[in-house]
Amino acid sequence: MSNIQQSKQATLLLEDGTIFKGKSFGAQGSAIGEVVFTTGAVGFQETITDPSYCGQIITQTFPLTGNYGINSEDCESAKSYAAGYIAREWCSEPSNFRSEQTIDAFLKEQGIIGICDIDTRSLTIHLRENGTMNGMITTDIITDKSALLHKLKAYKLTDTVETVSVKQNTLYHAEKSCKGTVALYDFGCKQSIINGITAQGYDVVAMPYHTPLTGAMRLNPNGIVLAGGPGSPDDYKDMIDNIKPLLKGDLPVMGVGLGHQLLACAAGGKVTKMKHGHRGGNQPVIDIRLNKTFVTAQNHSYTVECASLSENVCEVFCHNINDKTCEGILYKNAPAFSIQFHPEAFTGTGDTHYYLNEFVNMMNARGIK
Structure with a gap:
């Protein structure tokens, strides 16, 4: 059974009410941020640790992430400041002689909440057509969507x-x-x-x-x-x-x-x-x-x-x-x-x-x- 099949359910809620259902990876809980997409086929470690992504939920448009693992030498900062991470699929068995841990383990270590097994192509098109918007990744059950949408619309990145x-x-x-x-x-x-x-x-x-x-x-x-x-x-x-x-x-x-x-x-x-x-x-x-x-x-x-x-x-x-x-x-x-x-x-x-x-x-x- 794959890691995705074993994972807990997670939800991505955008401020316009759009919902994507997927599976949890990385840390669990809830995180709010500005949902953006990046088009790099490689460089996922550098992206996650780039300080300019502070407060943002990063969508990886390339369908597979983490296939060459994470190492301690290629980080762009001492820690990650990203609010969350979105991927279509993550690799549980990276293949690279420099790899020290999986992307899932790294996200857990950094306390970054992730979601996978969603249609990232559809999400990217939605963001391109409607513009960057706030969103939330959560592993909790959403019981009051209207209250969360009000919170998302009011959210603003500050003190980055x-x-x-x-x-x-x-x-x-x-x-x-x-x-x-x-x-x-x-x-x-x-x-x-x-x-x-x-x-x-x-x-x-x-x-x-x-x-x-x-x-x-x-x-x-x-x-x-x-x-x-x-x-x-x-x-x-x-x-x-x-x-x-x-x-x-x-x-x-x-x-x-x-x-x-x-x-x-x-x-x-x-x-x-x-x-x-x-x-x-x-x-x-x-x-x-x-x-x-x-x-x-x-x-x-x-x-x-x-x-x-x-x-x-x-x-x-x-x-x-x-x-x-x-x-x-x-x-x-x-x-x-x-x-x-x-x-x-x-x-x-x-x-x-x-x-x-x-x-x-x-x-x-x-x-x-």
């Missing part, structure tokens, strides 16, 4: 960056002879971004998201990174004001994900919430400068409005091929740029490492302090 950001300055040493220091604002940074910088000879100091710019400058950094994270930039207006001076300075700056949006807002731009966002490892992005298309990994619900950006301050140099949304901004009055996608992700070719290298080259060009 506060939850995932480091609480104090944290130093990561360069892997080889140290050239200098990068001050990194941690809005929910993935570990692989830090690893990508330390591999090229720079110490990284991850700072709490609310660190004053004067505090970052006391580190005498060679460059500043505004990295990753969940939520909306509109929730962090103090941070927007904090980083505005970077757009008129001479210090290399790279914004990623939420950092990209915050930097755009600091330049006077606006963001809007997307219908269902971009998530997964197959988002096509064209770099106009290079006339080259990259397959990128992303996770975001908001996008920068290109029309809101002043041509005197910046220019959009990357956009999404599917919907033409803004994916990269180059700033004209400072050595600064930002991208919406993950620069360190291996999506098949590793080509997006170009942008991480570009930031490092900007620092190298300024010389070692």
Whole structure:
């Protein structure tokens, strides 16, 4: 008898009243979150441990998850901040020499409630047509649907960056002879971004998201990174004001994900919430400068409005091929740029490492302090 057949029943309830019946895996109980879908065929461990999924219930569109197991080396953060996990089927006998445990065991260890044996294709189509919405996974019997729907409609993601950001300055040493220091604002940074910088000879100091710019400058950094994270930039207006001076300075700056949006807002731009966002490892992005298309990994619900950006301050140099949304901004009055996608992700070719290298080259060009 399969693990699915032996599992306890679980239910996914969406805020519009739609119900999916399935089986429980991972932890048991009830969890509320924003239901989103990710299209990656691999990278499930990195997805579950990506801090930018904080408070979200992740739907894996690929029909099988966990087939190569979980290991202790590939996590993007010390713990998972996801609210829940949805899969069509999970593998109880992973096949990989690096595997240390099943995805089911990992979810139980992290306290993440999962549901499987549901039609994830149908769920994905529903979210695409109706937009991202709140939902609940529960292993309890639903007795008062109307009360739960009221609760789901009222639910709002809050304090996400506060939850995932480091609480104090944290130093990561360069892997080889140290050239200098990068001050990194941690809005929910993935570990692989830090690893990508330390591999090229720079110490990284991850700072709490609310660190004053004067505090970052006391580190005498060679460059500043505004990295990753969940939520909306509109929730962090103090941070927007904090980083505005970077757009008129001479210090290399790279914004990623939420950092990209915050930097755009600091330049006077606006963001809007997307219908269902971009998530997964197959988002096509064209770099106009290079006339080259990259397959990128992303996770975001908001996008920068290109029309809101002043041509005197910046220019959009990357956009999404599917919907033409803004994916990269180059700033004209400072050595600064930002991208919406993950620069360190291996999506098949590793080509997006170009942008991480570009930031490092900007620092190298300024010389070692």
